[in-house]
Structure formats: structure tokens, C-alpha cells
Amino acid sequence: MIEGTHEHKDETEEQIHIVSPRIYILIGATLLILTGTTAAVSFVELGPFNVVVALAIAVIKAMLVVLFFMHLRYSPRLTKLTAISGIFIFLGLISMTLADYISRAWGRW
Amino acid sequence: MSTATIVSLPDQSTARIPKVNFLTKENGLLSWLLTGDHKRIATLYLISITFFFFIGGALAALIRLQLLTPGAELMATDTYDKVFSMHGLIMVFFFLVPSVPATIGNFVIPIMVGAKDLALPKINLLSWYLYVIAGIMMIYTMSVGGVDTGWTFTTPLSTHYLNTHVVSAGLAVFVAGFSSIFTGLNFIVTIHKMRCPGMTWFRLPLFVWSNYAASVLMVLGTPVLAITLVLVVLERTLGIGVFDPAKGGDPLLFQHLFWFYSHPAVYIMILPGFGVISEVVSTFSRKRVFGYTAVAFSSVAIAVFGFFVWAHHMFIMGISNYSALVFSLLTMLVAVPSAIKIYNWAFTLYKGSITFETPMLYALGFMGLFTIGGLTGVFLGSTGTDIHLTETYFVVAHFHFVMVGGMLMSFLSGIHFWWPKWTGRMYPEKISQFAAVVTYIGFNLTFFPQFILGMLGMPRRYASYPPEFQVLNVFSTAGATVLGVGYLLPLLYLTWSLKYGAIAGENPWQATGLEWQIQSPPLTENFAETPIMDHEAYDYDWLERKQASEVASV
Ligand code: HEM
Ligand SMILES: [Cu+2]
Numbered sequence: 001m002i003e004g005t006h007e008h009k010d011e012t013e014e015q016i017h018i019v020s021p022r023i024y025i026l027i028g029a030t031l032l033i034l035t036g037t038t039a040a041v042s043f044v045e046l047g048p049f050n051v052v053v054a055l056a057i058a059v060i061k062a063m064l065v066v067l068f069f070m071h072l073r074y075s076p077r078l079t080k081l082t083a084i085s086g087i088f089i090f091l092g093l094i095s096m097t098l099a100d101y102i103s104r105a106w107g108r109w
Numbered sequence: 110m111s112t113a114t115i116v117s118l119p120d121q122s123t124a125r126i127p128k129v130n131f132l133t134k135e136n137g138l139l140s141w142l143l144t145g146d147h148k149r150i151a152t153l154y155l156i157s158i159t160f161f162f163f164i165g166g167a168l169a170a171l172i173r174l175q176l177l178t179p180g181a182e183l184m185a186t187d188t189y190d191k192v193f194s195m196h197g198l199i200m201v202f203f204f205l206v207p208s209v210p211a212t213i214g215n216f217v218i219p220i221m222v223g224a225k226d227l228a229l230p231k232i233n234l235l236s237w238y239l240y241v242i243a244g245i246m247m248i249y250t251m252s253v254g255g256v257d258t259g260w261t262f263t264t265p266l267s268t269h270y271l272n273t274h275v276v277s278a279g280l281a282v283f284v285a286g287f288s289s290i291f292t293g294l295n296f297i298v299t300i301h302k303m304r305c306p307g308m309t310w311f312r313l314p315l316f317v318w319s320n321y322a323a324s325v326l327m328v329l330g331t332p333v334l335a336i337t338l339v340l341v342v343l344e345r346t347l348g349i350g351v352f353d354p355a356k357g358g359d360p361l362l363f364q365h366l367f368w369f370y371s372h373p374a375v376y377i378m379i380l381p382g383f384g385v386i387s388e389v390v391s392t393f394s395r396k397r398v399f400g401y402t403a404v405a406f407s408s409v410a411i412a413v414f415g416f417f418v419w420a421h422h423m424f425i426m427g428i429s430n431y432s433a434l435v436f437s438l439l440t441m442l443v444a445v446p447s448a449i450k451i452y453n454w455a456f457t458l459y460k461g462s463i464t465f466e467t468p469m470l471y472a473l474g475f476m477g478l479f480t481i482g483g484l485t486g487v488f489l490g491s492t493g494t495d496i497h498l499t500e501t502y503f504v505v506a507h508f509h510f511v512m513v514g515g516m517l518m519s520f521l522s523g524i525h526f527w528w529p530k531w532t533g534r535m536y537p538e539k540i541s542q543f544a545a546v547v548t549y550i551g552f553n554l555t556f557f558p559q560f561i562l563g564m565l566g567m568p569r570r571y572a573s574y575p576p577e578f579q580v581l582n583v584f585s586t587a588g589a590t591v592l593g594v595g596y597l598l599p600l601l602y603l604t605w606s607l608k609y610g611a612i613a614g615e616n617p618w619q620a621t622g623l624e625w626q627i628q629s630p631p632l633t634e635n636f637a638e639t640p641i642m643d644h645e646a647y648d649y650d651w652l653e654r655k656q657a658s659e660v661a662s663v
Binding site: 078085086092093097100101102104106108 | 301325329330333361362365366369416417420427428429430431432435
């Protein structure tokens with residue numbers, strides 16, 4: 001559908017992109033620091049925010065891995081779309097499930 | 110007129126099966142077990158799913174026998190629970206999910222897009238091996254005593270109360286899930302990347318579109334099932350507590366996760382069947398499918414909407430009123446694209462020159478039965494009626510109309526349709542038309558009474574029932590015997606035809622798809638040279654011109 005006109009562009013984009021070792025090391029180090037942060041934060045009492053912080057850090061880490069280590073950042077649009085569709089479906093699952101939990105408290109009509 | 114047919118076979122006295130084809134290219138067991146050829150893998154899949162179909166069928170026979178009488182005479186009630194659970198698990202995960210995509214899809218999709226093979230042949234083979242491993246795990250589960258959770262692994266039953274083999278059954282389905290993810294992934298990549306020159310998206314046969322939509326569902330939905338089953342296993346073995354209220358978990362969370370996969374899964378099962386029907390209806394009415402783009406996009410619409418209706422399986426389970434309302438409305442929406450397809454096939458028939466070869470008989474059966482199945486789905490999607498009908502035989506009848514009346518009919522339609530291409534030989538027409546009619550009659554006799562039983566309030570999943578329900582249950586069991594004959598016949602005559610069937614030639618149906626323009630059975634590499642698609646799909650004028658020019662040049 002979205003293809004056709006972008007076909008040519010995709011092909012040129014597809015040329016393998018070489019990521020410099022510097023980037024890899026930088027990202028690797030960031031991941032380690034974030035892991036340390038997660039561990040450290042778990043000792044601080046934040047009430048319900050403990051989970052929020054832990055999940056937020058986990059999401060950032062996952063993004064870094066997907067974008068750089070898995071080369072999504074340098075990939076054709078179709079690959080990006082594929083990754084995004086996964087996230088979209090996941091959000092659908094979470095938000096509509098949570099909508100049920102939240103609205104149960106509203107009681108019956 | 111009475112024998113109107115489009116079948117045109119080569120002169121049988123001179124015709125031969127081409128010496129070199131994908132079946133004869135290499136010999137020996139290893140050449141099959143290590144093959145990368147999509148057509149051989151499709152053949153392996155066909156044999157394996159047929160095997161599981163007959164195991165599942167035997168279990169179904171036991172269920173119907175038990176229900177012949179009101180009491181629990183044939184087997185103990187807990188044995189009955191195991192029998193229907195294993196029946197559901199095997200039929201859903203080991204037959205219906207792989208049925209059309211892994212066999213027919215595997216065989217024809219690369220040819221339809223004009224490619225030599227799927228994009229990832231080794232992954233394709235891996236997918237079959239995973240299926241076999243999963244199958245062995247399932248047979249192991251069955252032989253050590255089975256599982257009695259129902260095919261839905263309902264918590265807390267599965268996690269806390271049962272002492273049957275939930276873990277091995279869950280893991281078997283987990284592995285089978287990966288096999289279908291790999292199939293889906295392969296199709297997506299192939300359809301995006303391997304189309305031959307001139308094969309634009311809107312020149313693809315509709316079979317490819319519907320398998321594409323099903324593949325998207327497989328890739329996005331199945332991982333959720335896999336994770337959910339792992340959680341069940343962990344809950345059961347380690348007591349991690351996600352589904353256990355005593356530990357802050359919630360059993361309804363399981364339902365959300367399970368149906369988030371399993372509603373799309375019903376479309377994983379039916380969409381490839383839709384594809385078969387589009388091909389068959391067009392071929393046997395000699396017309397382009399009416400509203401090609403509408404049919405193509407309705408597949409995509411089903412794939413998208415299909416993800417947002419899952420809680421219609423949970424209306425009485427304690428979800429909030431507001432959720433029930435929203436999911437009920439969304440459920441109505443998903444029926445629309447299904448209806449679009451039925452209307453478009455009906456319009457394709459209108460003023461077509463219709464002939465009634467076996468694939469077409471099955472396809473017409475599909476249209477009738479799927480319509481009933483889909484419409485009763487709308488009854489169930491309305492919260493009010495669902496409260497009365499849920500967990501009764503009405504639901505059982507609904508999903509058998511769509512899964513057996515819909516999907517199995519289209520599978521058989523497709524198998525007969527592509528059999529000449531696959532094996533190079535025709536199946537015997539008269540007896541197979543007879544089998545198609547027997548299946549249709551048997552099916553209605555088996556499952557229609559179940560709608561009435563459900564309306565009257567007979568619950569599903571019990572080994573016994575009040576005596577006043579017996580008459581309808583006897584009808585149903587009698588119908589199941591007829592249906593059984595309808596399924597055994599193809600097994601027998603298709604096997605027979607492998608040796609004695611008439612030589613089919615390239616294009617016995619005068620069909621337009623690329624797969625019909627090459628030899629039968631095809632070469633291992635499908636095409637001698639890369640084809641160039643220079644016409645629309647289902648262009649019968651193009652076929653006529655092509656055949657005329659071939660005759661002229663001979
Ligand atoms: C056309 C639109 C469809 C609608 C609106 C629809 C709606 C529903 C609803 C509301 C239920 C829940 C009933 C209950 O448990 O109370 C249900 C159950 C079911 N449907 Fe459908 N359905 C549709 C098509 C299909 C198709 C195409 C399939 C399979 C190929 C299918 C397979 C099933 C199965 C297996 C169940 C029962 C699951 C279980 O509890 O064991 N449905 N359907
Ligand atoms: Cu559903």
C-alpha cells in the first residue's frame with residue numbers, strides 16, 4: 001500500500017549502514033549506567049512511583065537496544081513501520097485492558 | 110448443458126506427468142527432511158495436519174457418542190473433560206491454525222507472486238520442525254493422561270485446581286505458536302520483497318491479500334499467547350501470582366491476555382479460507398472477483414479490528430459495564446468486513462457462467478454456512494443475548510459453523526482446487542461432488558440442532574444433560590456420523606488419485622493465476638524464467654488471448 005512510490009528510496013536506504021564502534025560503546029555504557037540506576041532506585045522508597053520509574057528506565061533501555069543495536073534507526077521505513085505496529089498493538093492491549101480495570105470502580109449503571 | 114464443465118484435460122493417451130518436477134527432483138527421505146522447497150514443506154505440512162485432523166476427529170466421535178444418551182454412560186465425567194479439551198486443542202492449534210496457510214499457502218503463495226520460493230526457506234523448514242516437536246509434546250500429553258482445562262486454559266482452574274498435564278500441554282501450544290509466527294513472518298517478507306516485475310499490490314490474487322492479513326495477525330498476536338501460556342506454567346509451578354488474587358493477581362487478566370490472542374486467532378483461521386473462496390468463486394464463475402479492492406481491504410480491516418473486540422468472550426466474567434458496551438459495539442464493526450466479502454462473492458456469481466465442480470460446491474457450502482456462523486456471532490456480540498447464550502451449545506454451534514462450516518469447507522475446497530497442480534493428477538469428480546454434498550448435509554445435521562439446544566439452555570462442557578434434550582442430541586450424533594463419512598471419502602479417493610487420477614495438464618480449470626500457467630506438478634524453482642505480470646488478476650480475456658496465440662503458434 002504505502003509501497004510503490006517509496007520502493008526506490010527503500011532500496012537505497014537499505015544499503016548496509018556501518019555504525020562506528022564509538023556509538024556501540026556509548027550505548028553499551030548508557031545501558032550499564034541505566035541498569036545501575038534501576039538497582040539504586042529500588043532502594044529508595046517512592047511509593048507507587050517505584051514501578052513507574054523502573055518501567056520508564058526499562059523502556060528507555062529497550063528503545064536504545066532496538067534503535068542502535070538492532071539498527072532500527074538506520075533501517076528502511078517498512079522495518080520501522082513493522083516495529084511501530086508491534087508497539088501499537090501492545091498499547092491497544094494495555095490501554096483497553098486497563099480501561100476495564102479502571103471503569104469497574106464506576107459500578108453499575 | 111447438464112454436464113457443463115470448464116475442465117479441460119490434455120489428451121489422456123499421450124499426456125504424461127513431466128519427468129522433472131519438485132516431487133521427482135530428488136529422492137530419499139533426507140531430501141524431504143532437509144528440503145528448503147516450499148512445495149515440499151507444504152507437502153510435509155499437509156501430511157502432518159491430516160494426521161492430527163483424524164486424531165481430533167476420533168476425539169470428536171467420542172464426544173458425540175457420550176452425548177448420545179443423557180447419562181454419563183460411556184466414560185467418566187473427568188475423562189469426558191479431557192476428551193473435549195484435547196479435541197479443541199488439537200483441532201485449533203494443530204489443524205485449523207496451520208491448515209490453509211502452512212499447506213496451500215506455502216505451496217501457492219510464492220508461485221502467485223512469481224517467486225522461486227519463500228523469502229526464508231530455512232525458517233520455513235524450521236517452522237515445520239517446530240510444529241512436529243509441538244505435535245509430539247501434545248501426543249505425549251495425551252498419552253500420559255491428557256489435560257482437562259478446555260482449549261482455553263482457563264485460570265484458576267488450570268493454575269490451582271487441576272492435577273492433569275497443563276504444563277506439557279501449555280508448552281506444546283507455546284512451541285506450535287512459534288511455528289505459526291515463522292510461517293506468518295515468511296509470508297510477510299515474501300509478499301513485500303519477492304513479487305515479480307509487474308506484480309503490483311493490486312494485481313496480487315486475493316488469496317495473497319488474505320494470507321497477508323492473517324500473517325500480520327500471526328506475527329502480532331501469537332507472542333501474546335506464548336507469554337500468557339508461560340505465565341500459566343510459571344503460576345502453576347512456582348506460584349508467581351499474576352493470576353492469583355491471594356497474591357495480588359487477577360484471574361481476569363488471564364482472560365484478557367488469552368482472548369487478546371484468541372480472538373485474532375479466529376481470524377488467523379478464517380482469513381486464509383476467505384482467500385481460497387475468492388480464487389474458487391472467480392474461477393468457476395469465469396468472472397473477476399466483484400469489487401477486488403473492497404475484498405482486499407476488508408481483509409486488512411478484519412486484521413486491524415480483530416484486535417479490538419476480544420472482551421466479547423468475557424461479557425459475563427465480571428468486566429466493567431462500560432467495557433462490555435465498548436467491546437460490544439466494536440464487535441458489531443468487525444462483522445462488517447466479513448459481510449462485505451460475502452456480498453462481493455455473491456455479486457461475483459451474479460451473471461457469471463457458473464459450473465459446479467467440487468471446489469465450487471465446497472465454496473458455495475462455505476458461503477451459506479459462514480453466513481450463519483457470522484450472523485450468530487453478532488447475536489453473541491450483543492451483550493443482552495449473550496448473557497443468555499454464553500457457555501451454552503449456541504456458542505458451540507456458532508464457532509463450529511465458522512470453523513468447520515467455514516474453514517474446513519474452504520480447506521477442502523482449496524485442496525481439491527489445487528490438487529491437480531500439486532500432484533499433476535485429477536481427483537475423481539463424481540465421487541468428490543458426492544462427498545461435498547455429504548459433508549454439507551452431515552454438517553447441518555450435526556450442528557444446527559446445537560443452536561436450538563443452546564437456546565433451550567443446554568450448557569457446554571458437561572458429560573450429561575437432562576433427558577428432554579436427547580432428541581436433538583441424537584440428531585447431532587447421527588449427523589456427525591454422516592460428516593465422518595464425508596471426511597473419510599476425500600482421504601480415500603485423493604490417495605487413490607495419486608496413482609490412478611487422470612493427467613491434469615497445466616491448467617485444468619482454465620484459471621488465470623500464475624500457478625496455472627506452469628507445469629503440474631511444478632518445477633522445484635517454479636518458473637523456468639522469471640515471469641512478468643502484464644495483466645490484472647482474474648483477467649479471463651487475457652487467458653483467452655494467451656491460449657489463442659498458443660494454438661496459433663503450434
Ligand atoms: C463474523 C463475526 C464474528 C462475530 C461477531 C463473533 C462473535 C463471537 C462472540 C461474541 C463470541 C463469544 C460468545 C460467548 O462465549 O458467549 C464468539 C465465540 C467464538 N467464536 Fe466467534 N464471532 C465471529 C466470527 C468467528 C470466526 C470467523 C471464528 C473462527 C473461525 C469464530 C470462532 C469463535 C470461537 C472458537 C468462539 C468460542 C470460544 C470459546 O469460548 O471456546 N468466530 N464469537
Ligand atoms: Cu471472538
